[in-house]
Amino acid sequence: xxxxxxxxxxxxxxxxxxxxxxxxxxxxxxxxxxxxxxxxxxxxxxxxxxxxxxxxxxxxxxxxxxxxxxxxxxxxxxxxxxxxxxxxxxxxxxxxxxxxxxxxxxxxxxxxxxxxxxxxxxxxxxxxxxxxxxxxxxxxxxxxxxxxxxxxxxxxxxxxxxxxxxxxxxxxxxxxxxxxxxxxxxxxxxxxxxxxxxxxxxxxxxxxxxxxxxxxxxxxxxxxxxxxxxxxxxxxxxxxxxxxxxxxxxxxxxxxxxxxxxxxxxxxxxxxx
Numbered sequence: 001x002x003x004x005x006x007x008x009x010x011x012x013x014x015x016x017x018x019x020x021x022x023x024x025x026x027x028x029x030x031x032x033x034x035x036x037x038x039x040x041x042x043x044x045x046x047x048x049x050x051x052x053x054x055x056x057x058x059x060x061x062x063x064x065x066x067x068x069x070x071x072x073x074x075x076x077x078x079x080x081x082x083x084x085x086x087x088x089x090x091x092x093x094x095x096x097x098x099x100x101x102x103x104x105x106x107x108x109x110x111x112x113x114x115x116x117x118x119x120x121x122x123x124x125x126x127x128x129x130x131x132x133x134x135x136x137x138x139x140x141x142x143x144x145x146x147x148x149x150x151x152x153x154x155x156x157x158x159x160x161x162x163x164x165x166x167x168x169x170x171x172x173x174x175x176x177x178x179x180x181x182x183x184x185x186x187x188x189x190x191x192x193x194x195x196x197x198x199x200x201x202x203x204x205x206x207x208x209x210x211x212x213x214x215x216x217x218x219x220x221x222x223x224x225x226x227x228x229x230x231x232x233x234x235x236x237x238x239x240x241x242x243x244x245x246x247x248x249x250x251x252x253x254x255x256x257x258x259x260x261x262x263x264x265x266x267x268x269x270x271x272x273x
Contacts, residue, residue, distance in 0.1 A: 003186060003244045005035070005108065008215035010241075012223050014196055014234035020049035021194050021238030022057050026064050036064045037106040037240045038080075041121045041194040044169070048097030052088045052169055056103045059084040069109055074178045077105050077116035081168065081176055088169035100169035104135070104192045106242065113181045113190065118174040119167040121238075122198050124191040125181065129207035138166030138175045162195075186246035187211075196235035200226045215241035 013019040020042040028034035040056035042049030059080045067076055081103050088099050102119025115123050120137040140163040144150040166175030189210045210218050223237055
């Protein structure tokens with residue numbers, strides 16, 4: 001029996017006047033088990049950021065519809081980012097807006113996962129509550145930390161921490177980082193999220209919440225905690241959670257637990273049920 005995939009997509013406007021984050025999960029129209037999660041955090045003034053983020057999701061859906069699983073997944077994912085970048089740049093010539101967007105993409109197919117990202121929206125991969133991978137932010141402050149110019153603690157209060165050095169819609173081609181898990185396992189959890197969420201958590205807390213709850217429950221817990229910690233000054237929040245489990249193992253675990261309860265009741269002289 002294959003792995004079971006549970007997922008959730010959630011957003012919250014936060015304390016902003018407009019929701020410019022976008023997130024979705026798309027299923028391949030003809031190939032069972034092939035799915036693509038996409039998340040984008042748009043920037044660029046009134047409606048400009050929302051439009052940019054929409055282009056990321058539009059390209060993700062369009063390209064998935066014609067995706068052949070024989071195509072190299074890294075090329076497929078990079079093509080979504082590159083094509084969305086071109087479209088977003090073109091809008092600068094037809095409007096007064098200056099739209100930009102981050103992008104995070106996660107492709108599940110054939111028992112493996114591949115991802116790509118640009119900007120400072122993140123992808124976390126946990127196995128249980130253990131962090132296996134965290135994408136690197138394409139931001140000025142993250143680059144300074146990598147070069148040793150800032151410590152992680154100093155970066156939290158750095159005045160230009162929201163400046164990106166890689167995103168869609170800019171003059172430079174987007175930086176694209178790629179990753180893969182060649183063999184998925186029960187207990188694998190993927191979290192895609194914008195900085196409106198991850199800014200309030202360390203990986204250990206995220207892993208604990210994701211491992212202990214269903215995707216829907218985890219999304220609710222994380223959004224509520226982020227909103228409380230933002231204290232009325234929160235950014236847009238967007239997230240996608242994808243969690244894998246083994247249905248047969250879960251069935252056996254549940255049967256063992258019920259049998260254990262029954263034995264305890266019989267030992268105490270009570271009737272099960």
